[in-house]
Amino acid sequence: MIITVTPNPAIDKIYGIDRLKVGGITQDEFLTRATWSDTSAGGKGINVSIFLARMGMENVAMGFVGGHTGHVVVRDLRDEGVTTNFVWVQEETRTNVTILEHGREHIPILINEAGASVSQQEISRFMRRYKRMIKQASWVVLGGSLPPGIPDDFYRGLVELAKEAGAKVVVSAGGSALTHALPACPYLVKPDIRERLSMEGADLSTREGIITAGKSMVACGVEMIIVSHEFTGDIVITRDDIWEIKARVSATALKNLVGADDALLGGLIFKLKQDSGIEEALRFGMAASILCAESRKKICQDVGQIEAEMAHITLERA
């Protein structure tokens, strides 16, 4: 069984616009009309869950939800065929807004809420469920930011419990949530560097910086690190190899980056779970990521299209 955990889910509200109007006096000057919009359940773990469900792979999504938007998240996941197991909290699940200006979709405008506060009692309720669920888990994906009320070492505890139960653990997060999880040595780490191009003092803005930071994580026991380097390229560091994985597409061909990183992880897990080799899994994951980014819809769903996209992906040993 694959379990994803999204402590801070969201409704992803995406607006496509021609041009963002700022200031002015008349409505014509300050009103920006959306040319298209999309609403869906979001958050890193949830996006991985939706991707896997669309590939026909059973999985369970866990985390915290609350209020009206919490119901929308759960409903959306069920409609996608994802099994849900969320802890209900007092406060409302957040809404994250992405504005995509025509022709500049690869540089989105993001408005993210902090998220619903989680109490100690709600954390305890989650932990009871998590301990029960990981007994059946082969993969656990811990994804995204931590909402107010959850301690920074939350992921660390979840990694330790999942590893004890024999599951492979993926952590896709940034900031102190990730740095606190690293000593527990997850199987795979995907640092979220959207907010800061560094991690524990290591510079992740250059190829050399990424490789140095990745090697030090591998030395500490992490099996694989995937770091986004360019819009269409990642660097992968494992115990035995360093790969550069690239897609031969222009950044301006990308129409919606929301969830694209998560599709990469989803594609990778989907293939590894089917005992594919690491190289094929990485190419499939990157192809899924690019295909998602090339369309307005957040998560792609066609295996055939992903496999066709693999022709544009190169994987080279660095």
Place this chain on the structure above:
Amino acid sequence: MKVREIMTKDLTAEEKTVPVRELIFILDSSEMPNVPIVDEEGKLIGVISEKDLIKAALPGYFEMLHSTSFIPDMNQLAKKLAQIADDPIEKYMQRDVICVEEDDDDLQAADLIIRKNLKNLFVVGKEGRLVGVVRRIDLLEHLL
């Protein structure tokens, strides 16, 4: 068609040690009419509903009355509810749970929901672990 094809795949469940107060919040926020109770392995061992809690909160002499209209005011109900709020739900849960297996036929699920007047019919896997629920609305959507 198999039950697994029509069920809602939701694993919202609690353990028997959860206090009544917490369960009321879970029932309210999740909008579920009842919550399955599972053991540490996720096996279904009971169910508790709003109705079970109301029954538990009624004054002791209620059994002798024919109607709740004999209860003089809501204060007694509130007082009793406050008394049981920290009790573990295992004191009030139903232990004989009507359920089906995920490989059972949809007809069997429909029959149980209609005949037993159930709002939710819980679904278990081969080892007795909770795997989902067939709600009345799932049945109606499936039939349409």
